[in-house]
Amino acid sequence: xxxxxxxxxxxxxxxxxxYHTSTLxxxxxxxxxxxxxxxxNCCGSTTYFHIDELLAYTLxxxxxxxxxxxxxxVVAPCSACFKxxxxxxxxxxxxPDLAEHINFALEEDGLNFSGNTKVRHLLEMFAxxxxxxEIRSKVTRPLEGVKVAPYYGCQILRxxxxxxxxxxxxxxxxxxxxxxxxxxxxxxxxxxxxxSLIISSRIxxxxxxxxLLQCAVDQGADMIATxxxxxxxxxxxxxxxxxxxxxxxxxxxILYFTQLMGLALGIPKKKLGIGKxxxxxxxxxxxx
Amino acid sequence: MSETYTFTFMKEVSSLxxxxxxxxxxxxxxxxTCSGSCPVAAYMDYTPRQIIAMVNAGLKDQVMxxxxxxxxxxxYQCTVRCPQDISITELMYALQxxxxxxxxxxxxxxxxxxxxxxxxxIVRTGRxxxxxxxxxxxxxxxxxxxxxxxxNATELMLKGRLPILPPRIKRLDNFKxxxxxxxxxxxxE
Ligand code: SF4
Ligand code: SF4
Numbered sequence: 001x002x003x004x005x006x007x008x009x010x011x012x013x014x015x016x017x018x019y020h021t022s023t024l025x026x027x028x029x030x031x032x033x034x035x036x037x038x039x040x041n042c043c044g045s046t047t048y049f050h051i052d053e054l055l056a057y058t059l060x061x062x063x064x065x066x067x068x069x070x071x072x073x074v075v076a077p078c079s080a081c082f083k084x085x086x087x088x089x090x091x092x093x094x095x096p097d098l099a100e101h102i103n104f105a106l107e108e109d110g111l112n113f114s115g116n117t118k119v120r121h122l123l124e125m126f127a128x129x130x131x132x133x134e135i136r137s138k139v140t141r142p143l144e145g146v147k148v149a150p151y152y153g154c155q156i157l158r159x160x161x162x163x164x165x166x167x168x169x170x171x172x173x174x175x176x177x178x179x180x181x182x183x184x185x186x187x188x189x190x191x192x193x194x195x196s197l198i199i200s201s202r203i204x205x206x207x208x209x210x211x212l213l214q215c216a217v218d219q220g221a222d223m224i225a226t227x228x229x230x231x232x233x234x235x236x237x238x239x240x241x242x243x244x245x246x247x248x249x250x251x252x253x254i255l256y257f258t259q260l261m262g263l264a265l266g267i268p269k270k271k272l273g274i275g276k277x278x279x280x281x282x283x284x285x286x287x288x
Numbered sequence: 289m290s291e292t293y294t295f296t297f298m299k300e301v302s303s304l305x306x307x308x309x310x311x312x313x314x315x316x317x318x319x320x321t322c323s324g325s326c327p328v329a330a331y332m333d334y335t336p337r338q339i340i341a342m343v344n345a346g347l348k349d350q351v352m353x354x355x356x357x358x359x360x361x362x363x364y365q366c367t368v369r370c371p372q373d374i375s376i377t378e379l380m381y382a383l384q385x386x387x388x389x390x391x392x393x394x395x396x397x398x399x400x401x402x403x404x405x406x407x408x409x410i411v412r413t414g415r416x417x418x419x420x421x422x423x424x425x426x427x428x429x430x431x432x433x434x435x436x437x438x439x440n441a442t443e444l445m446l447k448g449r450l451p452i453l454p455p456r457i458k459r460l461d462n463f464k465x466x467x468x469x470x471x472x473x474x475x476x477e
Contacts, residue, residue: 039458055470105469109462158364166368192327192363200358204331
């Protein structure tokens with residue numbers, strides 16, 4: 001059985017609660033054990049790096065150190081948390097002075113990070129570590145006829161971790177095919193949703209959301225699948241604002257990929273948090 | 289005189305980056321790939337290509353007075369495509385830090401207030417909490433936009449997606465002492 005340490009991150013406590021519950025349900029069904037980090041802290045998202053880089057690394061290092069104690073690889077469902085964890089671990093490994101400074105601070109909480117924990121995004125964990133074949137073999141209710149736009153967003157892919165392909169990844173598509181859905185091709189699948197730009201420039205952020213929705217709809221998407229709470233909130237919660245601002249009529253359901261996986265695995269909607277979305281997915285899912 | 293100044297601003301900004309060694313700002317060839325890849329460039333006072341040229345030329349005042357680095361969405365599209373292996377994203381972060389550090393930013397920018405409020409919440413409680421962050425920037429919106437926010441918040445609340453009590457980590461005292469080892473002069477309260 002596969003087992004991972006699990007760092008949910010702040011958004012998953014409430015705002016993205018459906019992501020959390022659907023992750024737990026889906027993992028259970030696939031025989032993947034997730035062990036939530038004990039007493040984890042906020043990693044600072046993208047915002048802490050505006051203030052102090054060293055402190056930002058330290059916040060993330062605390063979670064890494066807690067994960068390391070379990071001896072398991074750690075998985076994060078939020079792309080910003082994932083990026084922070086991945087690169088904090090990498091920088092601490094390549095820079096002993098940085099590691100020493102941070103570990104000196106971690107001592108205050110009886111912790112130490114030696115740099116050995118591997119960091120995975122939840123999407124990578126399902127799409128690559130578990131893999132489409134394994135998932136396909138457990139599907140009981142394939143999402144036949146549902147056209148889903150896979151939305152990668154930014155920080156799962158960027159910055160590059162090694163020399164991997166970042167201009168046209170396919171693993172999200174493969175995962176959607178494995179659950180019987182039809183992944184659509186659209187040009188903006190890796191284009192930024194605006195992140196926290198809504199705070200500093202509302203109009204720029206809204207127009208980015210608009211472009212994304214338009215591109216997916218033009219290619220025939222019934223819904224968009226996301227792998228990050230920030231992307232989900234931007235694409236969903238600002239749809240109404242986009243409609244008001246640009247006179248558009250978008251009503252595109254934005255679900256977490258784990259919710260779709262859960263459906264295909266036969267888990268009841270309620271346990272997956274389906275029904276908590278602001279743009280209802282019922283019309284699309286009713287056809288199943 | 290101007291040469292020293294040039295050197296200083298670029299160095300000052302670089303020194304705010306752990307990754308400065310691997311981030312060779314002076315190697316920029318002004319190809320414009322970063323600006324062409326940037327989804328926000330159209331809204332920026334200066335594009336990413338222009339900003340790096342200005343940093344390298346030491347045009348500190350113009351850089352600080354621009355919205356560019358506050359409008360960066362940290363999407364790293366520029367970074368993965370730069371032929372010179374420069375991370376413009378990290379440059380933008382460094383400029384934000386520089387701006388907060390020097391308390392100099394373009395009038396009307398909401399970014400700094402939000403960043404600070406967000407950071408303070410984490411340092412106080414170890415976790416973020418959306419509702420208490422909202423007031424720090426929400427009033428800078430215009431009225432109609434403000435109502436849209438309220439509408440969003442209310443709907444989220446009805447769906448059980450906004451937290452009622454701020455989450456806290458358990459070993460908060462250790463956590464605060466840990467932070468003091470990084471920022472000894474405070475900021476932890
Ligand atoms: S892509 Fe790189 S080399 Fe080209 S202008 Fe931008 S920073 Fe300079
Ligand atoms: S990281 Fe910032 S500057 Fe670079 S492409 Fe994205 S928004 Fe533009």
